[in-house]
Amino acid sequence: MQATLGGSLAVARAPARAVGSAATRATPFVAAARSVAPRSSRQQLRAAATAAAPEAPAAASRPEPSHGTAAESYAVVEIGGHQLVVEEGRWYTVNRLEVAPGSRIQLGRVLALKQGGQFSVGQPYVEGATVEAEVLEELKGPKVIIYKMKAKKHFRRTNGHRQPLTKILVTKITQ
Amino acid sequence: MHRDKIFKLAKGFRGRAKNCIRVARERVEKSLQYAFRDRKAKKREMRSLWITRITAGSRQYGVKYSQLMHGLKQENIQVNRKMLSELAMNEPYSFKALVDQVRFMQGGSSGGSGAQAAAAAVAK
Numbered sequence: 001m002q003a004t005l006g007g008s009l010a011v012a013r014a015p016a017r018a019v020g021s022a023a024t025r026a027t028p029f030v031a032a033a034r035s036v037a038p039r040s041s042r043q044q045l046r047a048a049a050t051a052a053a054p055e056a057p058a059a060a061s062r063p064e065p066s067h068g069t070a071a072e073s074y075a076v077v078e079i080g081g082h083q084l085v086v087e088e089g090r091w092y093t094v095n096r097l098e099v100a101p102g103s104r105i106q107l108g109r110v111l112a113l114k115q116g117g118q119f120s121v122g123q124p125y126v127e128g129a130t131v132e133a134e135v136l137e138e139l140k141g142p143k144v145i146i147y148k149m150k151a152k153k154h155f156r157r158t159n160g161h162r163q164p165l166t167k168i169l170v171t172k173i174t175q
Numbered sequence: 176m177h178r179d180k181i182f183k184l185a186k187g188f189r190g191r192a193k194n195c196i197r198v199a200r201e202r203v204e205k206s207l208q209y210a211f212r213d214r215k216a217k218k219r220e221m222r223s224l225w226i227t228r229i230t231a232g233s234r235q236y237g238v239k240y241s242q243l244m245h246g247l248k249q250e251n252i253q254v255n256r257k258m259l260s261e262l263a264m265n266e267p268y269s270f271k272a273l274v275d276q277v278r279f280m281q282g283g284s285s286g287g288s289g290a291q292a293a294a295a296a297v298a299k
Contacts, residue, residue: 076258083258111254119269121276124253144214147207
C-alpha cells in the first residue's frame with residue numbers, strides 16, 4: 001500500500017558535507033593551481049567571449065573548457081617543499097614563506113621550463129631560469145581536527161591545526 | 176556547547192547518527208579517527224595514482240616505469256612524480272621529450288612493445 005503524498009514527491013537530499021571542498025584550496029597538491037586560479041573562471045571566459053562576439057566564429061557559442069596549460073609558457077618550480085606548475089598571471093597557495101606581503105620574490109629552483117613551445121628540463125635545475133612573484137597575503141588554511149582515541153583504554157586527545165600559508169602571484173617567467 | 180559541535184560534525188550521516196546524540200557521538204568520533212588515518216593514506220594513494228599515470232604515459236613509447244625512473248635518476252632530473260603525471264596528462268609532447276631523453280641516454284631503446292591499450296588510461 002503505497003500512498004503518494006499529493007502531487008509532489010519531494011526527494012530529500014542529504015546535505016552535502018563540505019569537508020572536501022574546503023580542503024582543495026589549502027592543500028597544494030594536484031590540480032590546486034588550476035582549479036583555484038580566478039583567471040579562467042567560467043564567468044570571465046563567458047564575458048570575454050561576449051566581448052569578442054563579432055570576432056568569434058559562430059560555432060564557439062559556449063566557452064571552451066580549459067585544457068590545462070595549453071602549450072603556453074610555464075615552469076615547474078620547487079617551493080615550500082612541493083613542486084608546482086606555474087604560469088604567469090596566476091596566483092598560487094604555498095606553505096608559509098617568511099616574506100612580508102607586498103614584496104617581490106624570485107623563485108630560483110626551476111626544475112623544468114617551457115617557453116614558446118621549447119621544453120627544457122634541468123639537471124636538477126634549469127640554469128639561469130627564474131620566476132618572479134609577488135607575495136599577496138599570508139593566510140591560514142581551514143582548521144583540521146586531529147582526534148586520537150583508543151577505545152576502552154581511557155585515552156582521548158583532541159588538537160586543532162591550521163596550516164600557515166602564503167598566496168603568491170606569479171608575474172614573470174624568465175630564462 | 177559540545178553537543179552542538181557534535182551535531183555540526185554529524186551532518187549528512189545516516190539515520191539516527193545525525194539526530195540522536197548517543198549514536199552521533201560514536202559516529203563522529205569514528206569519523207574523526209578515519210579522517211586522521213586517511214589524511215596520511217591520501218598521500219600514499221595519490222603517489223600510487225601518479226605512478227599509474229606515468230606508467231601509462233611512458234608505456235605508450237615502449238618504456239617501462241622502472242626504466243624511466245632509473246633514467247631520470249641517473250640524469251639527476253628531479254621533477255617529481257606528481258609533476259611527471261601532470262605532464263603526461265596535459266603536455267604529451269613535453270613528456271615525450273623526457274622519455275626520448277632517457278632513452279637516448281640509455282643508448283637506444285628497449286624492444287618496442289608497441290602502443291598498448293594503456294593509452295586509454297592516459298586520456299583522463
